[in-house]
Amino acid sequence: MGLCIAFIWRTYYGKSLPLGSPSWEEIALSVIILSIGHEAIHLLGFPYCGLNAKTIIGIWPQVGSPYVQYLLPMSRNRFITVALLPFFVLSLLPFTFAYGNVASVDQLSWISVLNCVGAGSDTFIASRVLFIVPSKASVIENADALYWWE
Structure with missing residues (x-):
């Protein structure tokens, strides 16, 4: 899926996705910030924007990745929305910003x-x-x- 999005960026914005020569620190910091932002967007889709005692925010120790989890059942459609929210916000919405010249295409394409x-x-x-x-x-x-039930 990432390759498809990269192909779309390169097709519509030929100079997007420049490699440059970022340091390992810059790469690590970018991935950490993006991971936290990704999980925060999931959180916004939870009931009460995740601001209640039924939400867990943590680090998955096996892979060192942040995660959020809602401990109560959600409707199927809300569950799907919460799962896809970061994809729409961080992978597809940047195309709109690039089209409107709101931010740098280079940065938007990499975030996406x-x-x-x-x-x-x-x-x-x-x-x-x-x-x-x-x-x-x-x-x-x-x-x-x-788990699911009707």
């Missing part, structure tokens, strides 16, 4: 592509829920398991 790579598991989960879970069901995710 890197988030798209990171959003792969989110899109997988959302598609799984979309095609397997009935539309009126409630969904809850717990570790690697996904």
Whole structure:
């Protein structure tokens, strides 16, 4: 999916995605900031914007990645929306900003592509829920398991 977005950026904005020569520190800092922003956007999709006792914000120790989780069931459609929200905001919305010359195409294209790579598991989960879970069901995710009921 990241390659598709990169191809779109290169097709419409030929000089996007410049490599340059960023240092390892710059790369690490960019990935950390993008990961935290990605998870914060998930958080905004939770009930009460995630600002209640039923929300967990943490670090997944096996991979050193931040995560957020809502501990109560959500409707299927809300679950799908929460899963895809960072993809829409950080991978697709930058095209609108680039078209309107709101920010640097170089930066927008990298944010878009890197988030798209990171959003792969989110899109997988959302598609799984979309095609397997009935539309009126409630969904809850717990570790690697996904539970639903009508």
